[in-house]
Amino acid sequence: DTGVSQDPRHKITKRGQNVTFRCDPISEHNRLYWYRQTLGQGPEFLTYFQNEAQLEKSRLLSDRFSAERPKGSFSTLEIQRTEQGDSAMYLCASSLTSATEAFFGQGTRLTVV
Amino acid sequence: AQTVTQSQPEMSVQEAETVTLSCTYDTSESDYYLFWYKQPPSRQMILVIRQEAYKQQNATENRFSVNFQKAAKSFSLKISDSQLGDAAMYFCARQGAQKLVFGQGTRLTINP
Numbered sequence: 001d002t003g004v005s006q007d008p009r010h011k012i013t014k015r016g017q018n019v020t021f022r023c024d025p026i027s028e029h030n031r032l033y034w035y036r037q038t039l040g041q042g043p044e045f046l047t048y049f050q051n052e053a054q055l056e057k058s059r060l061l062s063d064r065f066s067a068e069r070p071k072g073s074f075s076t077l078e079i080q081r082t083e084q085g086d087s088a089m090y091l092c093a094s095s096l097t098s099a100t101e102a103f104f105g106q107g108t109r110l111t112v113v
Numbered sequence: 114a115q116t117v118t119q120s121q122p123e124m125s126v127q128e129a130e131t132v133t134l135s136c137t138y139d140t141s142e143s144d145y146y147l148f149w150y151k152q153p154p155s156r157q158m159i160l161v162i163r164q165e166a167y168k169q170q171n172a173t174e175n176r177f178s179v180n181f182q183k184a185a186k187s188f189s190l191k192i193s194d195s196q197l198g199d200a201a202m203y204f205c206a207r208q209g210a211q212k213l214v215f216g217q218g219t220r221l222t223i224n225p
Contacts, residue, residue: 033212033213035215040202040218040220041217041218042119042204042215042216042217042218043158043204043215044215045212045213045214045215048211048212048213055211056211056212089156091158093158093213095213098146098208098209098210098211099146099165099208101148101160101163102148102160102208102213103160104150104157104158104159105157106155106156106157107156107157
């Protein structure tokens with residue numbers, strides 16, 4: 001499978017716990033994006049990477065959120081001290097360049113109880 | 114702010130008819146790309162059509178075409194001969210040198 005894969009697909013966690021999601025982009029794609037999406041809304045930009053460099057992080061993102069992309073390959077998104085408001089679908093996408101389409105994974109649905 | 118606006122939260126169309134989804138955007142860049150993405154109920158986003166801002170010719174992909182008005186910063190999607198499988202959320206997106214930004218989406222319903 002050469003598409004974008006995300007793991008896990010679903011995560012239920014208790015408030016206050018830390019969670020980490022993983023995204024494996026399409027091989028050789030330089031750009032990797034993380035978005036958050038709530039039901040009926042558009043994807044909300046969180047952060048993006050050009051290779052291993054994190055080029056922009058949304059001001060909406062609190063210090064509880066951190067993302068990495070070591071060696072410019074897979075990426076992880078960690079949420080510390082989760083809150084109920086963090087419940088959402090977290091989408092990862094990758095693209096070859098800024099001029100080409102982004103391919104999306106199936107997302108990780110986070111539920112904070 | 115460099116935003117993307119979709120003013121139609123919901124649209125419906127009869128099967129085999131034509132429907133147009135609206136999108137406007139804001140950007141300070143001269144070189145950028147515009148996309149329409151489709152998100153079916155399974156929620157995986159897929160590309161419908163892509164337009165380079167430097168091209169005057171409107172992009173077309175089978176039953177899908179766009180009306181790109183650069184001066185007005187407008188980028189609408191026309192779906193001809195609507196099919197039941199077209200039912201989904203449609204998102205307009207703008208890509209410049211930086212991040213890919215999405216609109217709020219339009220839910221399209223196809224009536225048989």
